[in-house]
Amino acid sequence: MIFTQYFDQASSSYSYLIGSRPTGMAAIIDPVQGHENDYLNCLSQHDLKLAFALDTHTHTDHVTAMGALRDRTACITVMSEYSKAHGVSRRVKDKEIIEFDDIKIIALYTPGHTNESLSYLMTDRVFTGDTLLIGGTGRTDFQYGNSYAQYDSLFNKLLTLPDETLVYPAHDYHGNTVSTIGAERANNPRLKVADAEQYAALMASLNLPNPILADVALPLNPSYGQRTGNYPVPKQNFDYQNQASATTHSKHHGDSEQKGEGQ
Numbered sequence: 001m002i003f004t005q006y007f008d009q010a011s012s013s014y015s016y017l018i019g020s021r022p023t024g025m026a027a028i029i030d031p032v033q034g035h036e037n038d039y040l041n042c043l044s045q046h047d048l049k050l051a052f053a054l055d056t057h058t059h060t061d062h063v064t065a066m067g068a069l070r071d072r073t074a075c076i077t078v079m080s081e082y083s084k085a086h087g088v089s090r091r092v093k094d095k096e097i098i099e100f101d102d103i104k105i106i107a108l109y110t111p112g113h114t115n116e117s118l119s120y121l122m123t124d125r126v127f128t129g130d131t132l133l134i135g136g137t138g139r140t141d142f143q144y145g146n147s148y149a150q151y152d153s154l155f156n157k158l159l160t161l162p163d164e165t166l167v168y169p170a171h172d173y174h175g176n177t178v179s180t181i182g183a184e185r186a187n188n189p190r191l192k193v194a195d196a197e198q199y200a201a202l203m204a205s206l207n208l209p210n211p212i213l214a215d216v217a218l219p220l221n222p223s224y225g226q227r228t229g230n231y232p233v234p235k236q237n238f239d240y241q242n243q244a245s246a247t248t249h250s251k252h253h254g255d256s257e258q259k260g261e262g263q
């Protein structure tokens, strides 16, 4: 298996490319607009064809690259059956399997951060989106978030996986790249709660700032990052490669650590 982790510095987002043999098919999870050439260069270097682009949920802090990748590679785009995004080729249900070569990616419905959030499970690893982060969990205060649903997704779904299962989240704000289910169970402070009531109270007390790029990403992501449909053109013309812009925007929200939607 070919496995590459990508980091978008402006939104502290992770994307993951998974390739396989013998057919040379590949999938990418949570791709970020502006990095398409990086992904396509990697695919080319390994003689891979992008078969699937999967989003764990509709992001608020960056624009998805799924639409651009679909246009450039004719890949199948995948989201939850509950997603409101336009142009999704395949809307998957809980436990539905995306399969190519010897790769099996099982969609797990893990609502709470949003009402459409999926995690994607492989044999030895799980891509947790903004449901379970390394040392944290995704915020539940907008996008139809629900702390009780997230408690259920965390404790009754993700934490039932074997301890050694690798955890690859959609964000990290502290330089972590990977964890395990066992390490999160042991060390994640958000998981040190007695019950769903205590978890909901903890999440309600966070008082988080708006995610950076929310006013750019939210109008664009339902149309897969393309300025089509009935969504307004965003006010900012944001340059993902321009860190000065990112810093300015972050300060606008009064958050020097550039924390965003996945807290």
Ligand SMILES: [Fe+2]
Pocket (backbone or CB within 6 Å): 057, 058, 059, 060, 113, 130, 138, 261, 262
């Ligand atoms: Fe998110």
